[in-house]
């Protein structure tokens with residue numbers, strides 16, 4: 074047997090996965106996603122609507138015909154006819170699904186975090202049949218202190234900075250995880266590719282300033 | 283022609299769809315510590331029951347930069363370890379090591395290496411028997427519902443009756459724990475010696491069962507508490523005065539070997555089950571005056 078070197082895409086997917094896995098296993102320790110490989114020819118969109126390409130590539134690395142997806146911008150779910158939806162389905166063969174049944178969602182901006190409440194959280198018997206959300210944020214700061222995190226993967230507690238979040242985001246997130254083992258797992262990804270995993274086990278508090 | 287017989291395999295043998303499915307299951311497993319996630323276990327050129335669950339996890343997560351260690355019963359030279367290591371290196375070309383400290387990815391059956399593992403390492407365990415509830419509920423679907431409802435009353439009764447019968451919690455190599463205070467998890471086949479080392483660890487532990495098609499995980503810094511009773515507390519295999527005949531270690535998990543004396547008799551001796559740790563101690567003892 075001879076080992077073939079991984080293709081560029083396969084290699085990217087494997088490195089991305091290790092960052093996602095580690096970020097989810099250590100909430101508050103920021104992962105650094107690799108830059109997407111060449112050929113991520115995102116569709117032409119008005120500049121204001123250009124998605125975070127790290128988040129797009131990370132989501133795409135998990136999608137195939139066995140999964141379904143949806144995405145939202147400005148707090149509104151985007152249609153199946155949206156150019157970026159078609160771009161996703163063409164490259165992944167994933168199904169476009171109504172948000173309440175989607176396996177994976179991309180939330181293009183912090184305003185769309187309000188949509189987290191629409192997502193499936195699994196059942197007691199199958200809590201894994203829940204949605205995983207990729208939430209694009211402007212900036213993540215390992216030394217900042219917007220939120221204090223505690224739970225599995227964290228020794229004691231640790232803080233993380235996420236400037237510029239709408240005021241109600243935390244309450245929306247915590248409402249999705251009030252009934253463990255049900256819940257929505259979240260990856261926050263910033264414009265530099267920094268990645269914060271927030272599994273449903275992570276308890277989050279606002280840090281009083 | 284010779285070359286045409288050499289097939290070019292996909293990196294990591296599994297196709298990309300299979301890897302993606304395992305990766306998605308692993309993310310869920312980390313998010314729900316101790317909960318068993320079903321996955322579509324693939325057939326591999328190794329018989330099921332010989333570590334295909336752990337092997338599929340390793341093949342789904344390995345990257346060319348990894349340094350791999352594979353052990354069986356703590357031993358890098360065990361037959362199962364050698365076979366699995368060969369398959370993984372032939373299909374990935376990654377570097378291998380016997381040194382637990384040098385490995386980024388460790389696949390194991392039965393043991394957690396003696397040396398403390400770090401945050402930048404991942405331990406993949408091959409699991410033969412997944413569900414601790416099989417003793418009280420052999421039907422897997424009903425057991426899944428019981429896990430969902432944290433319906434563990436019958437299991438506690440069963441455990442208590444077992445320990446009263448056996449005198450203490452010596453249920454050989456099958457020892458249930460509670461993970462993050464919610465899911466009951468089997469620790470088979472690791473010895474009781476290693477059970478406390480899952481608790482609040484630095485390392486991520488991933489478990490794969492090929493035959494039963496389940497994946498589960500214990501993230502770092504996660505409480506893992508053995509089932510125990512006030513009158514019958516959990517105990518490891520440690521025995522006062524125990525000692526490795528090779529390196530002299532007194533705080534390791536030991537295994538027994540029969541050493542024949544050539545005259546048809548012999549004696550039982552005990553040495554570290556973690557062979558690489560034992561070799562390291564021997565080597566450093568030889569260097570010192």
Ligand SMILES: [Zn+2]
Nearest residue numbers: 526529554560
């Ligand atoms: Zn020894």
